[in-house]
Amino acid sequence: MLSREIVQEALRKRIAFLDKVQPIVECHVVDFLWENHWQKLLPEALRWELEENSVKIVENLQEVFSGNYSKFEQLGQFITNAGCHSLQGVPEIEGLDGIFPKDLQNLKVSDFMTPKKEHEVKKTSQLISWLCKKSSSTTVVIDAGDGKGYLSSCLAFEYNLPVLGLETNANYQKSSKNRIEKLKKKWKLPDREDNYKSLAVTVTSDLNLREITLKSFPKYPEANFCLSGLHTCGDLAVTCLEIFTRDPDVKFLCNIGCCYNLLTKFPMSSFLSAQGVTMTDRARMLACQSLNTILREKSLPSNSLHFRTLFEQLVKAKHPDSSFQQLGKIKSSTFSDYFQRACIKMNLPIFHSQEELDEIFKNYNRTFLDLFYVLRASLAGAIEAVILLDRVHYLLESGVQSKVHLIKLFDYEISPRCYAIVAEKF
Numbered sequence: 001m002l003s004r005e006i007v008q009e010a011l012r013k014r015i016a017f018l019d020k021v022q023p024i025v026e027c028h029v030v031d032f033l034w035e036n037h038w039q040k041l042l043p044e045a046l047r048w049e050l051e052e053n054s055v056k057i058v059e060n061l062q063e064v065f066s067g068n069y070s071k072f073e074q075l076g077q078f079i080t081n082a083g084c085h086s087l088q089g090v091p092e093i094e095g096l097d098g099i100f101p102k103d104l105q106n107l108k109v110s111d112f113m114t115p116k117k118e119h120e121v122k123k124t125s126q127l128i129s130w131l132c133k134k135s136s137s138t139t140v141v142i143d144a145g146d147g148k149g150y151l152s153s154c155l156a157f158e159y160n161l162p163v164l165g166l167e168t169n170a171n172y173q174k175s176s177k178n179r180i181e182k183l184k185k186k187w188k189l190p191d192r193e194d195n196y197k198s199l200a201v202t203v204t205s206d207l208n209l210r211e212i213t214l215k216s217f218p219k220y221p222e223a224n225f226c227l228s229g230l231h232t233c234g235d236l237a238v239t240c241l242e243i244f245t246r247d248p249d250v251k252f253l254c255n256i257g258c259c260y261n262l263l264t265k266f267p268m269s270s271f272l273s274a275q276g277v278t279m280t281d282r283a284r285m286l287a288c289q290s291l292n293t294i295l296r297e298k299s300l301p302s303n304s305l306h307f308r309t310l311f312e313q314l315v316k317a318k319h320p321d322s323s324f325q326q327l328g329k330i331k332s333s334t335f336s337d338y339f340q341r342a343c344i345k346m347n348l349p350i351f352h353s354q355e356e357l358d359e360i361f362k363n364y365n366r367t368f369l370d371l372f373y374v375l376r377a378s379l380a381g382a383i384e385a386v387i388l389l390d391r392v393h394y395l396l397e398s399g400v401q402s403k404v405h406l407i408k409l410f411d412y413e414i415s416p417r418c419y420a421i422v423a424e425k426f
């Protein structure tokens with residue numbers, strides 16, 4: 001359980017850390033060469049170490065960045081420091097072991113979903129059913145951003161809970177309905193068939209949950225609500241928290257956010273607003289990255305990012321006032337082709353021959369941009385921590401008497417947006 005003091009302390013540390021690394025967070029990676037990010041933004045000792053060992057490090061990227069720092073002291077310090085400022089560095093974050101000592105049941109509802117979704121649904125449904133059991137009266141689960149109904153159908157059919165899915169995208173609703181029909185036929189659970197209802201509704205903070213729930217579940221006029229949301233993208237997470245604080249009938253909240261790039265409401269808490277803390281688009285975009293996924297899938301910058309940064313350097317050296325805003329995406333398999341297309345798009349003369357361009361790209365060393373990209377991605381966890389701790393603080397300062405938890409719900413390797421904000425009113 002989290003207190004204001006704990007959350008404030010954790011926020012202060014992370015904001016101070018992000019202030020220090022702000023130039024790296026806020027830089028535009030496509031300006032890497034022209035703006036000389038490597039020299040200007042990285043601490044000198046780290047840069048030297050990386051320059052001396054760049055080939056070895058890039059070849060063993062996953063091993064090195066995952067903790068084998070014995071030969072790379074500066075790099076080790078940078079990554080460890082970034083990791084400490086992610087939510088992993090907050091000791092009060094709870095795991096599931098304390099809550100569910102036994103292994104989770106195998107879900108029948110795992111039919112027709114990916115292994116990642118199955119993992120998420122398995123853990124989230126168990127957590128929600130555990131929350132709902134705490135109530136002495138009927139609890140209707142309202143799943144905000146229900147998508148294709150994976151979580152809600154599991155809660156309805158496996159855990160026998162009444163669930164109302166609310167989804168803004170009517171197309172998802174159709175595929176959800178088809179899936180539910182298939183599930184119903186397969187398992188033949190007549191007593192549970194009426195447990196799941198879904199509506200094409202956009203969840204807003206003033207939505208009258210009692211009214212819409214009564215239409216779907218008239219037999220539960222006095223039920224209380226558990227407002228769930230699995231990967232509520234952007235502002236939907238914020239909206240769910242606002243509903244929880246406003247609507248006394250919502251007794252439980254279980255929210256896992258995602259797509260911080262779509263977030264417009266930050267900060268939520270008066271604690272951070274009073275300090276004038278804001279977050280730029282670049283920081284929110286960076287928060288969506290996952291260092292582990294980049295390392296595991298070796299998803300280093302694509303050729304097009306390398307082409308773009310090299311193109312910018314060549315053009316700015318010749319035409320310093322050029323604007324690259326209209327450039328957009330250009331698909332090319334070679335740098336010379338990219339260069340020519342990009343010049344045409346920007347109405348510039350093609351001022352290098354094919355041979356010159358081939359030679360320029362032959363001498364270009366992609367290692368430094370690759371390393372810079374991974375170092376920058378290691379800061380994503382600290383930004384995510386600030387976003388989620390701010391949400392927790394909002395709940396704690398709202399005046400609503402509740403217990404608030406941040407729970408590491410998913411295996412980070414399977415699902416990087418793995419933290420759930422869970423709240424229960426007294």
Ligand SMILES: C[S@@+](CC[C@H](N)C(=O)[O-])C[C@H]1O[C@@H](n2cnc3c(N)ncnc32)[C@H](O)[C@@H]1O
Nearest residue numbers: 145146147166167168169202203230231233236
């Ligand atoms: C990342 S998806 C997650 C879907 C589902 N919960 C799952 O885990 O499979 C987020 C969903 O929220 C829906 N959504 C976003 N904002 C919404 C809103 N204000 N009201 C209802 N649905 C919303 C989107 O259309 C999308 O289907």
